[in-house]
Amino acid sequence: MGNGWEKARQAGRAVAGAGRGTLRAGRTAATQAARAGQAGANGVVRAGKGVGHATRRLTHAQGAGRTGLGRLIELTAAQSAGDALITVSLAGTLLFGLPVDQARGQVALYLLITMVPFAVVAPFVGPVLDRFRSGRRFVMAGTLFARGLLCWAMAAAIGPADGLTLFPAALAVLVLSKAYNVSRAATMPSVLPADISLVTANARVALFSLVSAGVTAAAGAGLAAWIGGEWVLRGTMIVFLAAGVSAMRLPRHVDAPDLDFGEEDEDGQDGRPPREKRRWRTLLTLGPVVTEAMRANAALRVLSGFLIFFLLFLVQEGHLRESGLSTQVLLAALAAGAGAGGLLGAVVASWLRGHSPQVIVLIALGVATATAVAGAFFFSLWPAVAVAAVAGFAQEVGKLALDAIVQREIGEEVRSSTFGVVEAVLQIAWVAGGLAGLLLSLLSGRAAGPTGLAVIAAAMVAALAALVVARRRRLRAQEERVRTTVVVPAMAEGRDGPDAAGPDVTGPAGPEPGGGPAGTPGATDGDRPGTEGGQPRAGTTKPLTNPYG
The missing domain is CATH 1.20.1250 (Growth Hormone; Chain: A;)
Structure with a gap:
């Protein structure tokens, strides 16, 4: 009997020991799991902090943080x-x-x-x-x-x-x-x-x-x-x-502090635009430089709106299915092309330094026009994706350059109104392009794609040609104004015209003419807004309020 109790006690001790071992193993496993989880969480936190620090370095580079x-x-x-x-x-x-x-x-x-x-x-x-x-x-x-x-x-x-x-x-x-x-x-x-x-x-x-x-x-x-x-x-x-x-x-x-314009009559005889014109902007008071850039961007928006709805209905009606891909894949390819083009446009524009934004806008329009013409001749799925990508690229670059032109040429007192007018005009252009795409998508047969794209390409060529001609006329008029301003006073004083002022006075007009109603000269892209040759432009805007520039 005693041996039986002894064996039972030994068995119980063995079971208890096994239970304690199991508990110790469980606690060890739980501790290791907790440590692993904490290490993983710490790793995620460190990775997040690393991404945050890297982002902060990028956003605050070149004095942007200051x-x-x-x-x-x-x-x-x-x-x-x-x-x-x-x-x-x-x-x-x-x-x-x-x-x-x-x-x-x-x-x-x-x-x-x-x-x-x-x-x-x-x-x-x-x-x-x-x-x-x-x-x-x-x-x-x-x-x-x-x-x-x-x-x-x-x-x-x-x-x-x-x-x-x-x-x-x-x-x-x-x-x-x-x-x-x-x-x-x-x-x-x-x-x-x-x-x-x-x-x-x-x-x-x-x-x-x-x-x-x-x-x-x-x-x-x-x-x-x-x-x-x-x-x-x-x-x-x-x-x-x-x-x-x-x-x-x-x-x-x-x-920005409120500006004190002082006394002026209703006609703005003090050399500045009338007060109501400073507070309200229309297409007639934006100035030639801003208007030129806005027209180029409007053409790009027309192309963008056209491509979205024209290609959308072409895919739905089976005119782009020669590759055998499904409708969802085709739409995804077109959307990916347009999105990648816009992202690339932002990247490229961030690298541009010392280039005139007016020239950037015209180049963007020219690239989009040339791509649309090529796409009309070689119309199929991948040329259509390429046209969508280039259109997204040109639209992004053109809009960024337009914003820079408005920020440079328009005084602070009416800058928000100007941006409001610009945004409204560009949206109207996008809607007009979308409606044109809906109408041209009604064309039947496999020729619908090349025909519709050829129509919009012809419109883009016409818009580009009109802008180039208008720009040449504006620059010639500016050069003529410079000659008149310099040569006539010199001749009135009995001097020999251009030679009296130096060999380069009657050369190219230099800076782009300003966008204000008075047509005052503007600054180059590297100059501060509202300045002319590094000096404040009298009577048009206030000096910058940024004390760190």
Whole structure:
């Protein structure tokens, strides 16, 4: 009996020992797993910090951190990420639920509706922003805070598919986004470092915005499929609110002080444009340089809108399926080509230094025109992708150069109004191109593609030729004004004209003529905005408020 109890006790001790060993092994495994998890988390955190530090070095390079340009780049990238999250969150709603094979009339109606926000931006938002230019930080912060609140409202309307809430809120978000972009573009000269041109600075903003929007859109699409679009919108609200706080922390010199024009009569006899012209911009008061660049960009927008809807319906009707690929693959290839072209355009523009933005705009238009002509002759899937890519590239480069021209030529007192007019005109051009694409896609047969592309290519050639002729006339007129200004006074004093002023006085006109109504000479791209030969341009704009330039 005693031996039996002894064996039982030994067995129990063995079982207890085995249990303690199992517990020790479990604790060891748990400790190792916790350490591995902590190491992985630390690795992710370190990687995130490394990416953040690398991004900060890029955005703050060449003095951009000192002047405030780096913060403005990061702020614009954050608001672009928020806009991308809104787009992917609403992708499954009635706002984006229009099938691509719907009737062309419904697509045309959609195109016309997209013009509504720009009809608000041009006549109202731009002048309002000009009146509040001394509080631009708060204006930009207000657009961000308002979009955050609208995200919460749209999140509540997604479930019941409340179109009466979704549609006005989406239009308001688009208007506020354009208002932010207009205010940001008008602010750019105030934060421009001395070693960076306006084209390069605009390109940096665009490049980081495109990358941020692309990465965020991919992540947002996955989150929307997992937790639902309404929760992504609620998270987007936090993004916008944080961005609004960051906007209020921009440097103070972002806010331009109000200008004191002094006394003047209604006709502007003091040498400056009349006050009502300074507060309001139309196509007739933009000036020749800005108008020339805007017309070139309008032609590029017409091409972009045309290609989107023309190629879309060609794919749907089977005119680009000779390769045997599915409709989704073909559409993805065209979209990828256009997106890659736009991204490449931002990269190339960020490298451009010391080049005239007027020349950049014309070169971009010429490259897009030549590609469209070649695509019409060799029309098939891959030439169409190439045309879409080059169109995206030229549109991005041209718009960045146009922004630089407006920032350089237009005084601060009406710069926001000018950007509002420019944005409205470019959107109208894009819609016009889209409507032309819808009409030409009605052509039947396999010749529809080459014929439609040949029509738009011919229009682009005509636009390019008209701009080149107008530019030559403008430069000749400028040179003639220079000769008249120098030669006539010299002859009146009994001197021998050009020889008295030196051998190079009657040479080329030098700087591009200014964009103001008075036609004052402008500065080259490397000069500071509102200057002539490094000196403030009298009576047209105030000196820069950036104390670090």
